[in-house]
Amino acid sequence: MPDLETTFYILGLIVVIAPVLLMSILGITSLVDRKLSEAATGRWCKCTSAIGFTAAASILVLMLAYDTRHVVIDLGNWVHIDESATEHEHYHFVFKFVFDRLSVPFLLLSYVLCGTIAAFAVKYMHRERGYNRFFTLYSIFVVGMVVASLAGTIETLFTGWELVGLSSALLVAFFHERPAPVRNGLRVWVVYRISDASLLIAAVVMHHLHGEGDFGRLLGTDPAHPWPEGHATASGGNALAVGLLLIFAAAGKSALVPFSGWLPRAMEGPTPSSAIFYGALSVHLGAYLLLRVSPLLEAVPILAIVVIALGLTTAAFAYLIGSVQTDIKSALTFASLAQVGIIVTEIGVGAFIPFVWYVALVHLLGHACLRTLQFVRAPSLLQDYKTLENAIGGRLPQHAGRSMRLLPESLRTWMYRFALERGYLDAFLNEYIVGPFVALFHKLDELERRWTARLAGSDRNTANPDVEQST
């Protein structure tokens, strides 16, 4: 009978290795062009999900049974540069996974939803050309989710975070024979990059402060003070900087204002990926990050206030926009976003009343399940409406913006347009960021052509005609 620590260690490893195994199997077979059959892919997906889930559930049971609230699985230093040995500053890179009251529920949620959606997709994607590609990306996503939810250091988190982002963007662009999904996939990717950059900077700042990216060190959580009881060690300007960077990263991932524009665009992928990634898991990852660093919010109240403001704005914004959406997936997307906004608000409030953090966590879990169910049932909307009409015995009552009727007409029209144009967020992005950016690169491109032409000694200007025209 192995002792408790070894058991935890083994189970923890299984939790992490199961999806990695799936990713390797699907990835390697794709790389060597020996793609698995549909049935084999499905079996592997179900099998690894079941193993991972069982291990995670066992950890939960053991933790409850032995009243352990903080289990750390340390995979050791992968890079270690000692200050004394070299002239460089001290640096180490640790893979560390933490099981606590926050990560275990989220982990179980990830496994339940991913496993169910895998079972769904095995049938749903039947005979689709990109079947293998879908499941390869899916496996990357699962690895990302598991790693990110268990991350005990910011490097670990970043790894998972990036895998989730990459697979999500590629799944948005799943139908790459049409231009719109590719365009929208690129857009999602760009927004992710921007917020990821912020996470990366946060990591650098943390290393700068502590010489390591350990959350435990930053947040003061350890086996004696498990989440959410930690007390952040940092304070003042540094903590504020790290906090703001992390909030920025979370906002991008969770499509909080002002990043909300990408969320409806992510609906280009097949229904199961929209359901799981944007309805359920990916969109909550930002909120999860905020929960993870919640002791920091407690330590720096400004951060908590920023989080509350961000959450409330997003909730109001998403509710307004959601109420004018005329297609079911966009309507659900913005409904999702409104809930994420409220969850984020709850996290902010938790800095003052720590109990609310649990509320936020339960809210997050419940919302993810509910929304996934709604998303996978979205194509049944017509039948559902018919059933409801039959039950009610007439047309469904339309809640013609009852609350809106109080507003003056011009404001109402303005708000409707604001909502219909999704808060002009995309237009702002196009006009003030994308436009100038593209224009700059056009100019650079033109310069480069001129220079290469000159260097090549040919007088012929090889600049392409349209660029030439515009100068």
Add this chain to the structure above:
Amino acid sequence: MLELECPTIMKYCESIESRRSPLERLKDAIKHAAHLLPAQGPITVFIHHNTLHAFEQEPFFEAVERGGAVFRCEPYLSEQRFREALARGRIRFADVRSCLRVSLGRSGEERIGDLCSRFALRVAMLEHPVRSGSDAEISWFLMETEALRRATPSASAATRANLIAETRRWVMRDLRGSHAGKHRSARGSESRLGWFPSLLERFHGTEIEHWTEKSWEAFALESLWQICLAGVEQVPVQRPAEAEVNRHRDLLLRVSGTDTDLRVNDILIRFCAAYLDQGVSHWPLPNRDQGFFLSFCSLYRRSQASPDTWMKGLPAELARLQDQQISPLASALESLAELGVPEFEWETYLSQSFLALRGWAGMIHEVEMRADRVAQPIREGSLVEFVAIRLLLERFALRHDARATIGYDGPLDQLRERLRALSPPAAATSREQRAFLVFQIAQVLGWVPEQLFHLLPEDWISLVQEIESFGDIPQRRIFQQAYEKRFRDQTLDALALHERVSLKPGLAPRFQVITCLDEREESFRRHIEEVAPDAQTFGVAGFFAMAMYYRGATDAHYVPLCPIVITPKHWVEEQAEESEEQEHRRQRRFQRVIGTATHQAHVGSRSAAFGAVLASTMGVLASIPLVARILFPRLTSRVRGSLGRIMQRKSATHLKMERVPTCEPGSENGHLGFTLEEMTTNAERLLRDIGLTHTFSRLVLAIGHGSFSLNNPHKSAYDCGACGGSPGAPNARTAALVLNDPRVRERLATRGIMIPSQTHFVGGFHNTCDDSVTLFDAGKVPPTHREEFERVRRELVACCERNAHERCRRFMSAPLTLTFAEAKQHVEGRSEDLAQTRPELGHATNAICHVGRRSRTRGLFFDRRNFLTSYDPTQDDENGTILARTMAAIFPVCGGINLEYYFSHVDSPGYGCGTKLPHNIASLLGVMDGAASDLRTGLPWQMTEIHEPVRLMIICETTPEIMFKVLAGNPMGQAMTENGWVQLAVQCPETNAIRLFRDGAFEFYEPQAESLPRAATSVDWYRGWREHLEFAEIGS
């Protein structure tokens, strides 16, 4: 006379034309342009129709090619698909040749460049794929592959040997030593043989005596290539005829790569969806009732809002339009003038503009025309208003993008000239590309270098032109004809060779079943006859001659149940039995409470505050149905079903279907139903249509059909086409009740149809998805018939299992080893599965329509491909009155289904709506791809995947004379037949002789086969096969 009159008439017309105002003329142009829009209405009532209905007045092959060019879609399957069909024997070379011969006629014998006949040239091109590519690809192919060293594998051994031998002879005899300079045969040969010395040198010409066979082969190919190159040089370069580009947008896209439609569509998709929304959004579009134009104006006229620079100036323009009360039509006219589109171009320009967002424009058109079919109708004239707004937005987008990309700031009416001047000329076919074509064909046809060398320039011209004129599409047209011919021959052979199976005359069958003519019921009927050989089956359009609006006891609305070409005049309602009325009312109240609560929860889950409460308290519980429904769909549905039954018992009902003659028909109580006289007429029509006027069995079942599945926006497309995309159960039930009515029987007797008193009719419903049959009013079966009835019921259960089994062979995810019972379970699971994108395969196997007595087809395995319509020619008059009635439904319903499947299959993303996976229900009217796209019309790939795109083959058991009379009275059918949108044949009622309609006449068909394959049962024939199967005789 005629010549004299024509100019006067035209002048007259012109004068009328000029007298009409430009606004009226523009309105007409919009109306005409709108013909090209997809005619698909709200997806909840899916009516199959010919996707290219706008081209129906043209011959099929011309129409699909022209339509393909207009819609930028494929007219036929891809060449690769046809070649695969050739490889597996689905298309035969013999058929290819015969189709080619027919299409060429006499011109096939013409010699091309004195090398071969046109026919031989085309055959060679069809039989051996002639490849082409860019110059770079061709030179890579020549340099890096064996192309210049080994003759193409398509060439036969003899041709190859001949090529080598002839080249050798030519070189040794004529060229070697003498060299090009002394050659006298053709003028200019000096330069044309310029390649020879260097080639000879490269092959070490001095050792020519020691050349191996291999060297000679390479040398022959090299010289062939050089001669081809030199030869095509003499053919004038021809730029491909450019497709006329009218829209500024297309020109700008070509010149700068910027697509202004992206901007315009982005706004319009959102706005159209909001305008048409039937209840997805909680907050409807403000001023929606004022119409498209005005609501757009009032929404977008506020200037402070958008940061989009391209829309700068739009608010001011909208304010001007609205304040000066300029009509949408006048605004459109202004826009056209500003864009510089002259009147003769209006229609083309507008139709292209429409096609840029065809789905939404088409839906506006449909909803506007059929306001009665939607919950939230829209104002008349919405399509014109749409055009006005679209043109307005195009103007702003063009002005902005023209400035941003090409720096053009001038008036828009000169933009097109400017862009045309800038646009690069279309690339002509290069010398290498042409030479490569000739090079490949020469090897296949055994043209040797010397032969080609002696060709005159005019021969080269005619050769190259001939090859180029038989390009990709003409080739595929021949393949399509051969593809259809093979199938047609098989079908006609089956009918010509089949021995008629008739039951013992005079003896009534044990029971009779009337089903829909739907091709999915073909297998169901066959299995009934296999399970109960003493039974008889009939097929009729699935509304059972009972056209009506129907409302079920628990339904909210009336739905029309009849083919789309008929507008019902009667209303029928299902009501609870009087004894249970109170119970029923209580249940309805209960349902209403539950329904309202569910709706509140549904709406609430999308609101902020209630959603938060719901998610945090109940959210986690949602994982239970989520996991259960996805992992165990069949079990979950059973549990749900039994829970539902515990909560509320289904009350017994009857149909309110009789009306006193003095009352006008209507939807209110007292006006419901048919009069006795109307019932009798309908009943007579039903019985006469199928020829069931004597020898009634003791039990007659009328079984309608429909399909139940989950997560399927296209569900209605699986339902009964003859009931306008709804399940046909109420019609079957009504028909049975009418026929059981003794008063109706009395009246029928006076009209010559004697239904014996011991005959009892039972209505039923066949769910084609989970293969279950429900029988209605079973309690009313008289005790004398009980036992027989129970036996029939058991037999039907067995038939359903067998039918499910036969269907399962086409589902790739169902193992071929299933037993009957397992197959039934499999299809039940499919129907309840949220993740299932192919709950059933719909009409994917439709291909044939047989109109005649069942004895012609009984015992034939038709692989679920045949719309089986019962019709007894011996009971019809010499004008084909009954046949005319039947055919009036066949052409639009079966023809529509067939053509919709044809187009959705040959170009799934273009004519169909592509794959189902990213579909997103918009406005409760249709589906989009992802969050914002055009509304996708047509059928999804998952429905049409296994379809074989062949035109419907209609075979009627009648004489050509009667058929001509029927066609003369059916303009649509006549047009479809004469233009080849359907294929038509008649089979002589007395003999087996079949005559096929071709070019306005019926020609005798000569059976190609001698006998049909035979199997003891259907299972023996289909077991182990996944693909379409040949037709076979069933029974020992």
